[in-house]
Amino acid sequence: MSPELIDRLREAGYKITPPRLAVLEVIQREGEHLNPNEILAQAQAIHPQTGRATVYRTLELLTNLGIVRPIYVGDSGPTYIRAEGGHHHLVCSQCGRILDFEQCVADSMERELEARFGFRIKSHLLEFYGLCADCCGEETTGAS
């Protein structure tokens, strides 16, 4: 468990508790796209008496600190990803398929927006919506 993140909590005035360590451990180990229930389950594997409310509270806390960020893709509720860096998805609005890709043109925009709006930008999300190759054919199939 990286002491770096623990320090960020401590320096922000938060106490270092077993449930918080468990959630941090899960986030750091599993990384991406876990939903609150999965995080709860895995945190309980580390610290069994961890409660649901605490997981939600911790995720909110980590979000405010800019360590994680909720993301909604498709219709599958929120999942949590590390707050830094970019995430790029190609989403089929018919079958729900999601492709990730790396290439991104957003970086050049970041500096521009930072200058224009005074933001300090930490991450971005770029999603394209449309029909995937498979769904292109049956486009306007109509009512069932």
Add this chain to the structure above:
Amino acid sequence: MSPELIDRLREAGYKITPPRLAVLEVIQREGEHLNPNEILAQAQAIHPQTGRATVYRTLELLTNLGIVRPIYVGDSGPTYIRAEGGHHHLVCSQCGRILDFEQCVADSMERELEARFGFRIKSHLLEFYGLCADCCGEETTGAS
């Protein structure tokens, strides 16, 4: 109420019913960023006996037809926007403020991704996350 959208429904084989007209009216009039509850309330102002289930069903239907699209920004559940075109947000992860901006570099990427993945892209969402000018100062203010 634009007959154009009504025709799209009819041509897809759907019946033209009062609740559907009410939802379409609300979407078209209010435009952006309404959540299902708000849509329900406003649809009931037009057609009082409109039920919640029907609103959800209609939104799903309109989503499949590519007329609207759900969007999740911040932690405030889904809202619906018109499906066409791009949406660009600058989100402060501390205070939740959302700025919209128009300028976008995504268009050039669209063709590239269409070629690479065989998608037919209809819209995109570009969100930058960070701290707004006001929140930059108090960045790591810490626990309450």
Add this chain to the structure above:
DNA sequence: AATCAAATGAGACGAAATCTCATTTACAGC
């Protein structure tokens, strides 16, 4: 007008997130 499948709405239902509050605990100060 008659027909029939699609569409509807009321309420049951389920899941997910929030709230409450008594108890526990991390940590600063001694």
Add this chain to the structure above:
DNA sequence: GCTGTAAATGAGATTTCGTCTCATTTGATT
């Protein structure tokens, strides 16, 4: 190492949101 205290926790109640069911209604075609 102990103690005091406010922060943090967890269990469960509660709310909120969305889905499902099914009997009834209704739009569109003939």
